[in-house]
Amino acid sequence: MRYRLLVLFPVVLAAAFLLAGDLTAARSGGVLTAEAEVAKSLALAGCVVAALAFDRRDYLRRAWMYSGLCYLLLLVRDVVSLAIPDSSAVLGAFAILANLASVAGTWMLAHAWRLAGIEDDDRARTRGRLLFAAGALLALAITGLPLVRDLRTLFAGDLRAVVDVASDLGDTICLALVAPVLQTALAMRGGVLRWPWGLLTASGIAWIAYDASSSFVVQAPWPAVVEAVRALACGLVLSAGIAQRMAVAPDVRLSIPPE
Amino acid sequence: MSEVGTTGNPIADRIAARLALYLGPHTGRVAVRTFAVKALGRGPETLTLADVPALQQALRPMLRTFVGRTQCEIVLQQIAQELGA
Numbered sequence: 001m002r003y004r005l006l007v008l009f010p011v012v013l014a015a016a017f018l019l020a021g022d023l024t025a026a027r028s029g030g031v032l033t034a035e036a037e038v039a040k041s042l043a044l045a046g047c048v049v050a051a052l053a054f055d056r057r058d059y060l061r062r063a064w065m066y067s068g069l070c071y072l073l074l075l076v077r078d079v080v081s082l083a084i085p086d087s088s089a090v091l092g093a094f095a096i097l098a099n100l101a102s103v104a105g106t107w108m109l110a111h112a113w114r115l116a117g118i119e120d121d122d123r124a125r126t127r128g129r130l131l132f133a134a135g136a137l138l139a140l141a142i143t144g145l146p147l148v149r150d151l152r153t154l155f156a157g158d159l160r161a162v163v164d165v166a167s168d169l170g171d172t173i174c175l176a177l178v179a180p181v182l183q184t185a186l187a188m189r190g191g192v193l194r195w196p197w198g199l200l201t202a203s204g205i206a207w208i209a210y211d212a213s214s215s216f217v218v219q220a221p222w223p224a225v226v227e228a229v230r231a232l233a234c235g236l237v238l239s240a241g242i243a244q245r246m247a248v249a250p251d252v253r254l255s256i257p258p259e
Numbered sequence: 260m261s262e263v264g265t266t267g268n269p270i271a272d273r274i275a276a277r278l279a280l281y282l283g284p285h286t287g288r289v290a291v292r293t294f295a296v297k298a299l300g301r302g303p304e305t306l307t308l309a310d311v312p313a314l315q316q317a318l319r320p321m322l323r324t325f326v327g328r329t330q331c332e333i334v335l336q337q338i339a340q341e342l343g344a
Contacts, residue, residue, distance in 0.1 A: 053327065055329055058328055059323070060324070060325070060327065112324055112325065115324050116325060117320070117321060118289055118290045118293055187282070187283065187286045188281075188286060189283045190283035190284045191279060191286065191287070192281055193282060193325060247326070248281075248327050249330075250330065252330065253337075255280075
């Protein structure tokens with residue numbers, strides 16, 4: 001029941017954000033900005049909750065920490081942009097670092113199944129590669145056009161585009177890595193770990209939807225929809241983090257049900 | 260002929276059931292098979308109580324990856340208790 005509430009929460013959050021963004025369309029700029037910051041803060045909280053469920057030396061603690069670092073850097077960037085109006089170089093540096101952290105965290109999560117060595121044969125490796133290739137194709141279908149556009153701008157001499165290129169590449173890699181995370185979630189079906197991994201996969205899919213929807217024309221009601229999708233993605237990260245904590249924290253003792 | 264979804268070996272099935280709480284029944288069984296072969300050089304259907312410490316040792320890195328060091332030791336301890344190993 002508690003796990004099902006974790007699934008429900010991001011949906012309710014996204015619906016509430018959509019309603020708030022839509023109802024306040026006339027002055028939605030401030031509302032949407034606030035929604036974006038709340039969403040990132042929730043995702044950061046989820047990553048911290050999950051990371052702290054593990055020992056300092058644990059692999060997944062580092063993975064969750066890197067993912068959390070991405071949200072933290074994005075939040076700091078937003079604060080800096082408010083405090084220092086002309087700070088595009090600093091903001092760009094924060095965005096690049098956030099993308100690096102996101103790629104590191106997502107790669108570590110995606111690599112966990114391989115690292116665990118449960119299926120250590122050629123068939124499993126081939127399946128993993130095919131899944132990654134499929135994920136990469138899907139990711140490029142979504143981020144390819146913005147990536148080409150930003151690369152053209154960069155090669156035309158506008159160095160500010162380096163931030164956009166880094167962001168596009170970060171998005172592409174992270175979206176491609178959704179497939180291996182999905183593979184882990186599917187392998188865990190029937191076990192308590194299916195919840196954090198399943199919610200992480202759902203978050204990855206929501207980020208794909210976010211990237212796709214944010215490419216559309218930015219006219220009402222799209223900004224509200226885009227923010228709702230971001231809230232869904234971030235809410236799913238929070239839920240995944242809590243589910244991770246519920247599954248593996250030191251005080252958790254699972255019992256085998258009587259036959 | 261063993262029942263579908265079990266190895267027919269009560270020790271292997273007990274360990275798989277413990278792992279299944281976290282990893283799910285399919286992956287629990289696959290893990291026991293993979294690590295029995297890695298650690299002992301033979302399948303889970305041949306497991307005896309004497310093999311349990313070696314299998315636990317082989318399972319440790321996988322469990323640490325997914326549930327962390329603390330929960331890993333709890334799971335291995337529960338396996339030992341249940342089997343009286």
